[in-house]
Amino acid sequence: MIGRTPDLDDLDREIRDHIDAETEELMARGKSRDDARAAAIRKFGNVTRVKEDVRGVWIPGWLDQLRQDTRDAVRYVRRNPAFSFAIVLTLALGIGLTTAIYSVVNAVLLRPLTYAHPDRVVSLATRGKDGGPEFINSIDFANWRSQSTSLAHMIVYDQIDATIVVGGEASRMRIVAASDGFWEVTGAQPSLGALPKAGETEVLVLTHRVFREQFHGDAGIIGRAVTVDGRQATIGAVLAEGFQPQLISFSFGPNPDRVEAAAYRLMTVQPPPTQRGPGTQVRIFQGFGELKEGVSIEQARAEIGAIHDREQREHPTPMGTSTAVIVPLRDKIVGPSRLALGVLLSASIVVLLITCVNVANLLLSRSAERRKEIALRMSVGSGPLRVVRQLLAESLGYAVLGGIGGVLLATWLVNAVVSLMGPAVPRLSETTLDLGVMAVAMAISIGTALLFGVGPAIALAFTNVQEVLKEGGRSVSASRRMIITGRAMVAAQVALTVVLLAGAGLMFKSVWKMTTYPAGFTPDRILTMHVDFRGPQYKDQRLRHDYAANVLSKAQSLPGVRQAAITTGRESTMLVMKEGEPFPPPPEQREAKAAPVSLISADFGPLLGMSLVKGRWFNEIETPGAIVINESLARRHFANEEPLGGRIRTPWLGEDRFGTVVGVVRDLKYATIDADAQPELFFHHSDAPLFGITVAMLIDGDPLVVASAIRKELSAIDPTQSFYDVRTMEQALAESIAPRRFNLLLLGTFALVALVLATLGVYGVVAYAVAERTQEIGIRLALGAERARVVRMMVSQGMLSVFAGLVAGLIGAYAATRLIAGLLYGVGSHDLPTFAIATLLLSAIAFIACAAPALRAAFVDPVVALRAE
Amino acid sequence: MSTRDEKIALLQGTLDLLILRTLLPGPAHGHAIVKAIERSSEDVLIVEQGSLYPALHRLIKRGWIAAEDGTSENNRRAKFYKLTAKGRKQLAVETGKWDRLAGAIARILRSDIARES
Numbered sequence: 001m002i003g004r005t006p007d008l009d010d011l012d013r014e015i016r017d018h019i020d021a022e023t024e025e026l027m028a029r030g031k032s033r034d035d036a037r038a039a040a041i042r043k044f045g046n047v048t049r050v051k052e053d054v055r056g057v058w059i060p061g062w063l064d065q066l067r068q069d070t071r072d073a074v075r076y077v078r079r080n081p082a083f084s085f086a087i088v089l090t091l092a093l094g095i096g097l098t099t100a101i102y103s104v105v106n107a108v109l110l111r112p113l114t115y116a117h118p119d120r121v122v123s124l125a126t127r128g129k130d131g132g133p134e135f136i137n138s139i140d141f142a143n144w145r146s147q148s149t150s151l152a153h154m155i156v157y158d159q160i161d162a163t164i165v166v167g168g169e170a171s172r173m174r175i176v177a178a179s180d181g182f183w184e185v186t187g188a189q190p191s192l193g194a195l196p197k198a199g200e201t202e203v204l205v206l207t208h209r210v211f212r213e214q215f216h217g218d219a220g221i222i223g224r225a226v227t228v229d230g231r232q233a234t235i236g237a238v239l240a241e242g243f244q245p246q247l248i249s250f251s252f253g254p255n256p257d258r259v260e261a262a263a264y265r266l267m268t269v270q271p272p273p274t275q276r277g278p279g280t281q282v283r284i285f286q287g288f289g290e291l292k293e294g295v296s297i298e299q300a301r302a303e304i305g306a307i308h309d310r311e312q313r314e315h316p317t318p319m320g321t322s323t324a325v326i327v328p329l330r331d332k333i334v335g336p337s338r339l340a341l342g343v344l345l346s347a348s349i350v351v352l353l354i355t356c357v358n359v360a361n362l363l364l365s366r367s368a369e370r371r372k373e374i375a376l377r378m379s380v381g382s383g384p385l386r387v388v389r390q391l392l393a394e395s396l397g398y399a400v401l402g403g404i405g406g407v408l409l410a411t412w413l414v415n416a417v418v419s420l421m422g423p424a425v426p427r428l429s430e431t432t433l434d435l436g437v438m439a440v441a442m443a444i445s446i447g448t449a450l451l452f453g454v455g456p457a458i459a460l461a462f463t464n465v466q467e468v469l470k471e472g473g474r475s476v477s478a479s480r481r482m483i484i485t486g487r488a489m490v491a492a493q494v495a496l497t498v499v500l501l502a503g504a505g506l507m508f509k510s511v512w513k514m515t516t517y518p519a520g521f522t523p524d525r526i527l528t529m530h531v532d533f534r535g536p537q538y539k540d541q542r543l544r545h546d547y548a549a550n551v552l553s554k555a556q557s558l559p560g561v562r563q564a565a566i567t568t569g570r571e572s573t574m575l576v577m578k579e580g581e582p583f584p585p586p587p588e589q590r591e592a593k594a595a596p597v598s599l600i601s602a603d604f605g606p607l608l609g610m611s612l613v614k615g616r617w618f619n620e621i622e623t624p625g626a627i628v629i630n631e632s633l634a635r636r637h638f639a640n641e642e643p644l645g646g647r648i649r650t651p652w653l654g655e656d657r658f659g660t661v662v663g664v665v666r667d668l669k670y671a672t673i674d675a676d677a678q679p680e681l682f683f684h685h686s687d688a689p690l691f692g693i694t695v696a697m698l699i700d701g702d703p704l705v706v707a708s709a710i711r712k713e714l715s716a717i718d719p720t721q722s723f724y725d726v727r728t729m730e731q732a733l734a735e736s737i738a739p740r741r742f743n744l745l746l747l748g749t750f751a752l753v754a755l756v757l758a759t760l761g762v763y764g765v766v767a768y769a770v771a772e773r774t775q776e777i778g779i780r781l782a783l784g785a786e787r788a789r790v791v792r793m794m795v796s797q798g799m800l801s802v803f804a805g806l807v808a809g810l811i812g813a814y815a816a817t818r819l820i821a822g823l824l825y826g827v828g829s830h831d832l833p834t835f836a837i838a839t840l841l842l843s844a845i846a847f848i849a850c851a852a853p854a855l856r857a858a859f860v861d862p863v864v865a866l867r868a869e
Numbered sequence: 870m871s872t873r874d875e876k877i878a879l880l881q882g883t884l885d886l887l888i889l890r891t892l893l894p895g896p897a898h899g900h901a902i903v904k905a906i907e908r909s910s911e912d913v914l915i916v917e918q919g920s921l922y923p924a925l926h927r928l929i930k931r932g933w934i935a936a937e938d939g940t941s942e943n944n945r946r947a948k949f950y951k952l953t954a955k956g957r958k959q960l961a962v963e964t965g966k967w968d969r970l971a972g973a974i975a976r977i978l979r980s981d982i983a984r985e986s
Binding site for chain 1: 898899900903904917918919920922923926927930941945947948
C-alpha cells in the first residue's frame with residue numbers, strides 16, 4: 001500500500017466519527033449536546049480544507065498546483081467579467097474572422113481546379129473588338145481544333161435546362177453538353193456504368209447527387225430510356241461522387257448561371273461549311289483545352305492567334321473580327337473576384353492586427369493595475385514562478401475560451417457566407433474551414449495573449465518587490481510607460497479602423513448608388529420569366545415568332561398584369577453603320593461602332609418606365625426595319641444631326657439594307673446596375689431571328705404572389721416549353737450585383753468588428769489612465785477644481801491619441817482606397833463625404849469611450865478618491 | 870478561549886513525530902491519537918484536530934505507518950493506524966534529532982537569560 005493512493009471514500013466517515021467521539025467526550029464532561037457538538041466542530045477545524053489537504057498528500061505536486069492555478073484563474077475571470085469578456089470576444093473575433101475569410105479566399109483563389117491536369121487547362125475564347133462577353137463560336141472552334149497542335153484536347157460545351165422524362169415522370173435538369181475529350185480533361189470517372197465514347201451523343205451521364213436524390217441510388221437506372229426535350233436518350237453512367245468541374249458560366253446571357261449541372265452528355269461540333277454567309281448557322285459555346293505536356297501557354301496563344309487571324313482574313317464573317325483569348329482556366333473563372341478577395345484578405349489581416357493590439361493593450365493595462373497584487377503575493381512567499389504560473393493559467397484560460405469562440409464564429413461565418421453568396425462567386429460553395437489558417441490565427445492571437453499576459457509578470461518577478469509595495473502599486477515611471485504604450489496602441493487601432501471604415505463606406509455607397517432607381521422604373525413590380533424554343537418543332541423561325549406572339553398576347557390578357565412585353569435581352573451586338581459610311585469599316589473603328597441590340601415588343605419601354613425623348617415607340621405590328629435608339633447612341637452617332645429618320649445598316653434585313661430610326665429614348669440602366677448606361681438599339685421582335693425570349697410583366701401588387709399562376713397559364717400555350725428564371729426584375733438586378741453585396745457584407749463586417757475592437761481599446765486605455773489618477777482627481781476636486789474641468793482634461797488626453805490615429809488612418813485610407821477603385825461604382829475612391837462620415841463616426845464613438853470613465857471619475861466623492869489605492 | 874495562553878500550538882513537523890510516538894504502544898484510531906497527544910502532554914499541546922488527518926496520510930505515504938480496519942471501543946467500524954517497522958526506525962531517528970534540537974535551543978535560551986541577569 002506504500003506510495004499508492006488509498007481509498008479516500010471513508011475519510012468522510014472517519015471525520016464524522018471523530019467529531020462524534022469528541023462530542024461524546026465533551027458531553028461526558030458536562031456540556032449540553034449542542035454546545036459539545038459546536039465545540040467539537042470548532043476543535044476539528046475546517047473540514048473542507050482537511051479533506052483537500054489529505055487529497056493533496058496523494059496527488060502529485062504539479063497536478064495540485066495546476067488545480068490551484070486553474071482555480072485562481074477561474075476566480076479571477078469570474079471577478080472581472082467585463083475585462084474577461086472583452087478579451088475573449090477580441091480573440092474570438094480575430095481568430096474567427098481571419099480563418100473564415102482565408103478559407104473563402106483559399107477556396108476561390110488558391111485551390112487548384114479539380115481537373116486531371118489543372119495547371120495545363122486553359123480557356124479558349126474570342127473577344128470582339130468592342131470588348132463584351134468572351135465565348136467561342138462553332139466555326140472558330142472547328143478551325144482551331146483541326147489546325148492546332150499545341151493542345152492535347154479542345155472542348156466546347158453548352159448548358160441547357162432540359163425537361164427529362166423518365167418512366168413518365170418529368171423533371172427539369174441543367175445538362176452540360178460537351179464535345180469529345182471532356183471526360184479526359186476533367187478527369188471524370190464513372191461510379192456506375194461506362195462513360196459514353198465520342199459520337200455517343202444520346203447517352204446521358206448523371207451526377208452522383210442526382211442519382212442519389214432523384215433516383216434514390218437505384219443502380220437499375222443504367223440503361224433506362226429517357227427523353228431529353230423530346231429526344232430519345234438513355235442513361236449510360238453515374239459519375240463519381242463529388243464530380244463537379246469548375247466551368248465558366250454563360251454570363252453573357254440574360255442571367256448569370258447559378259445552377260449546378262445535374263447531368264452531362266457528349267455532343268459533336270460540325271466542321272465549318274465551306275461557304276459562309278448571312279445564313280450560316282453559328283453556335284456559341286464556352287471552351288477550354290488541355291495543353292500538351294511541355295507546351296507553354298504562350299506557345300498555344302501564338303499558334304492559335306495565328307490560325308485565328310488567318311481564318312478571319314481568308315473567310316471574313318458578318319459578325320466582325322475578334323481576337324483569340326487563351327488564358328489559364330483558373331484565372332478566367334476567378335479573375336473577376338480576385339481583386340475583391342485580395343481586399344478582403346488584407347482587411348482580415350488588418351482585423352487580426354487590431355485584435356493583437358487590443359489583446360496586448362487590455363492585458364498590459366490590466367497587469368499595471370495588478371502590480372500591487374502581484375508584489376503582495378510575492379512578498380508573502382509566493383515564488384516568482386508561482387505568480388508567473390498563475391498569470392499563465394489566466395492567459396491560457398482566455399486563449400482557450402477565445403479559441404473556442406473563434407472556431408464557432410469561423411464555422412458559422414463560412415456557412416453563412418456560402419449560403420448567402422454561394423452562387424454569386426465562383427467556387428465559393430467549395431469553401432471548407434481551413435484548419436491550417438485557423439491554427440496560425442490562433443497561434444498569433446494566443447501567442448499575443450500569453451506574451452502580454454505573462455511578460456509583465458516575468459518583468460515584475462525580477463524587480464524589487466518592496467519598491468512596488470511602497471509606491472502603493474503605482475510606479476510612476478512604469479505607469480507612465482504603460483500609458484504611453486497604451487496610447488500608441490490606441491492610435492494604431494484607430495488608424496487601422498479608419499482605413500476599414502472608409503473602405504466599407506465606399507462599398508456601401510456604391511451599392512446604395514446602384515440600388516437607387518430612377519423615377520418611373522419599378523423593378524420590384526416587374527415579373528420576368530424566360531423561355532427558349534426547345535425541340536425540333538421550333539426549327540422554323542416562323543413558328544418561333546408565332547409562339548412569341550401567342551405568349552405576348554396571353555400575357556397581356558392575364559388578370560393582374562397591367563402591361564406585358566417580350567424582349568430578347570441584349571443577346572447580340574451589331575455594328576452601327578449609318579447609310580453612306582463605308583462598309584465594312586476599318587478594323588480600328590469597329591470598337592467605336594459596336595452596340596448591343598435587343599428585340600422588344602411595343603410596350604417594353606413604357607413598361608420599364610423609359611421615357612421617350614423624341615419620335616415614337618414601336619407599334620404592336622411594326623414595319624420591318626424600325627429602330628429605337630437611346631440617347632447615348634444618338635449622341636455617339638448623330639452628334640450634330642437629327643437622329644429621327646436616320647438610316648442604319650441592318651444585316652438581318654438583307655445585304656445592304658437599312659433600318660430607320662423612329663424614336664429616341666432616355667438612357668436607363670435596367671439590365672445591370674453596376675455599369676453606366678451604354679449606347680443601345682432596339683428592334684421590333686418580328687424583325688430578326690429569335691433564340692429565346694424573356695416575358696416582362698408589370699404586376700398590380702406583389703409579383704411573386706401571382707408568379708406561379710402566370711407561369712402555369714403561359715406554359716399551357718405549349719406544354720413542351722418550360723418557363724424558367726421566374727423572378728422580379730429587382731431580384732435579377734440584385735443578382736447582377738450579388739458579388740458586390742458579398743464584398744460589402746464582408747468588408748462591412750470587418751469595419752464593424754474593427755470599430756468594436758477600437759472602442760474597447762480606447763475605453764480600456766482611458767479607463768486605466770483614469771484609474772491611475774483617481775487620487776489626483778480627488779485632490780483636484782478637494783481643492784475646488786470644477787468637475788467639468790477634470791472631465792475635459794481626461795477626455796482631451798484620451799482624444800489626443802484618437803486624433804493622432806485618425807490623421808494616420810486618413811492618410812492610410814487615402815492610399816488604400818485607391819486599390820479598391822475597381823470595386824466601386826458611382827463614387828470616387830477618395831469620396832470626401834464617406835471619409836468625413838467615417839472620421840466623425842469613429843471620433844464620436846471614441847469620445848463616448850473616453851467620456852464614460854472620465855465622468856465616472858469626476859463624480860466620485862473626493863474623500864473616497866483620496867483613499868483610493 | 871481562556872486556555873489559549875497556557876497552551877502551545879504545535880510546531881511545524883512535530884505533529885508527525887508525536888503521532889509516531891503515540892502509535893508506539895499499539896494501533897489507535899484518529900480520535901484516540903489526538904486524545905493521547907493532548908493527554909500525555911497534560912493538555913499543554915493543542916492539536917487542531919483536523920490537521921491530524923493530512924499528517925496521517927503523509928506518514929502512510931512515506932510508509933512509516935499503515936492503516937487497517939478495525940472496531941472501536943464503542944463497537945463502531947473505524948480505521949486503525951499502526952506503526953510499521955520503517956516507522957519504528959524513523960521514530961528513533963526523529964527522536965534523536967528532536968532531542969538534539971531541543972537541547973540546542975534550550976542552551977541558547979539559557980545563555981540569553983544568563984547574560985540579561
